[in-house]
Amino acid sequence: MATVTFRDETATGRPLDEFSLPGLPERISARELVRLRVREEVARHNAAPATRFHGLVRPVDAEVELNGYRMGAARRVDWERQADIAEAAFLRNGFLLLVGDRQIDDLSETIDLTADSVVSFVKLVPLVGG
Numbered sequence: 001m002a003t004v005t006f007r008d009e010t011a012t013g014r015p016l017d018e019f020s021l022p023g024l025p026e027r028i029s030a031r032e033l034v035r036l037r038v039r040e041e042v043a044r045h046n047a048a049p050a051t052r053f054h055g056l057v058r059p060v061d062a063e064v065e066l067n068g069y070r071m072g073a074a075r076r077v078d079w080e081r082q083a084d085i086a087e088a089a090f091l092r093n094g095f096l097l098l099v100g101d102r103q104i105d106d107l108s109e110t111i112d113l114t115a116d117s118v119v120s121f122v123k124l125v126p127l128v129g130g
Contacts, residue, residue: 002113042079
């Protein structure tokens with residue numbers, strides 16, 4: 001079993017947030033890894049629902065704020081819906097997925113978590129006018 005550190009970074013490599021998750025399989029697809037990360041962050045939010053959500057992708061009906069999303073009221077979030085949104089965002093190049101020093105381009109790619117235990121998510125900000 002592997003312990004993985006999930007890290008959010010800016011495009012310049014500055015860490016924004018991170019958490020570790022033990023007990024993961026040694027080999028996992030990129031899709032499963034993204035969904036696992038989303039499930040964990042939603043579980044942490046749902047344990048104590050708040051008006052702010054700190055996660056990879058924006059929940060439905062939430063507004064973007066600096067380093068998070070503001071929801072109208074404290075509420076629970078559906079992890080499966082968030083995971084579907086995250087998969088779609090990956091396919092639209094909404095974020096980069098880096099495992100160690102290697103960029104993952106395909107959600108079906110198998111990742112060896114014993115070789116690289118840090119998984120970075122780099123959120124990309126769309127340029128104004130483009």
